Ligand SMILES: Nc1ncnc2c1ncn2[C@@H]1O[C@H](COP(=O)(O)OP(=O)(O)OP(=O)(O)O)[C@@H](O)[C@H]1O
């Protein structure tokens with residue numbers, strides 16, 4: 337007998353991949369629409385490209401002597417990123433557990449916590465930096481606080497999603513032996529989430545090292561301050577030195593964290 | 602007069618939130634030291650019955666007494682103390698795979714420790730020795746320091762039994778403990794349970810799908826269908842055709 341007559345009926349939508357197709361069309365449509373509404377002129381990108389090459393030429397003689405001055409602020413940028421990410425993560429961990437539906441069974445409570453975390457994530461980091469520069473004055477404190485809040489929002493979400501994907505069996509087993517909530521988390525949850533937690537921490541750190549160079553531009557400390565100064569003074573050989581050094585540091589951090597994350601899996 | 606029962610169901614009903622009837626008018630008394638096997642088709646309510654004993658599921662009405670204590674309204678510490686007395690074995694073993702066998706076995710003792718001590722893994726020398734002894738009873742002492750995920754399924758299930766032993770339980774509930782094991786390991790696990798029942802006098806309640814195993818190991822067999830108890834006989838009165846009847850579709 338012909339197998340095709342026995343096969344289950346496939347719906348029209350499934351057969352022609354209607355869902356995927358409409359999603360692609362919708363995305364393309366939205367991109368074009370938003371370009372039009374916001375007045376993005378793609379042609380300008382190509383007509384003005386000579387300005388870009390012009391800039392590159394002027395930056396082609398990095399001021400290597402300047403490196404001796406900027407390695408300190410680059411280190412400061414790194415420190416900001418590390419401290420900010422760590423503080424944010426420390427605060428994020430308890431919130432991540434409260435937001436995970438397999439830990440907190442009360443849907444009101446974890447719903448409320450998630451809503452709060454969503455709110456935190458809507459705050460743009462540049463806005464935060466501007467506010468904290470106003471509050472704490474120009475310097476790295478503003479940068480650290482900004483990065484801490486940004487990491488808090490990001491890490492808490494990444495972490496609670498990790499927690500929700502774990503095997504619930506060990507949780508059940510620990511509840512059945514009479515463990516209390518903290519003991520359940522310690523025995524059954526932590527061993528399952530520790531490696532992904534560390535991996536996401538490193539990933540966030542990578543992002544923050546990049547972000548903190550930009551934050552410095554707003555006066556939040558670190559290398560960004562020097563970047564802004566050199567650009568204002570049209571000292572492009574200094575700008576070039578800063579950019580190259582920053583790229584090197586970011587690259588080193590990324591390679592390091594990639595290496596560590598691979599070791600973890 | 603009859604000896605004091607260890608588990609007693611009185612008019613117990615369980616209706617799940619989505620309206621599914623899990624248990625219907627259950628009346629059941631289990632004597633200390635019994636080896637009780639529960640049989641029934643998939644969805645008959647065997648797991649639900651078992652989980653109302655240690656209150657992993659709350660019944661909707663009726664009362665459940667464990668060791669003379671009404672358990673249906675226990676909370677917090679009192680609930681944890683009930684669960685300490687009742688060991689549970691799962692079909693999927695439910696070990697913490699990324700830690701050692703020793704740590705898994707010790708975790709059975711966790712409710713005896715204050716939180717801060719258990720968080721720092723400060724287990725006493727005596728408990729570490731007991732963990733080794735428990736593992737020895739299931740013939741797995743040489744795996745003490747191995748990671749749990751390096752063991753076979755049957756070995757993991759016996760580690761789970763050792764974990765339960767650490768609780769010094771009066772009752773062991775085993776929910777299809779051998780469903781994912783080969784025939785040989787099945788024997789090892791069932792023999793372990795029988796040994797604890799006979800040597801330590803622990804009351805054992807096992808959900809099984811295998812009629813031959815039920816006949817071989819049980820002191821008493823109860824059958825369930827659609828949330829109700831439809832059969833309850835001591836082993837010397839059970840016939841194979843009775844059991845096959847429980848597995849007939851309605
Ligand atoms: N958490 C739950 N929510 C809603 N319904 C449930 C839940 N757990 C079980 N049920 C339903 O209750 C009934 C009894 O389920 P139970 O798991 O007790 O059966 P069982 O006899 O253990 O079956 P099996 O042999 O497949 O393990 C089934 O109809 C099942 O779908």
Ligand SMILES: [Mg+2]
Pocket residue numbers: 647648649776
């Ligand atoms: Mg079941």
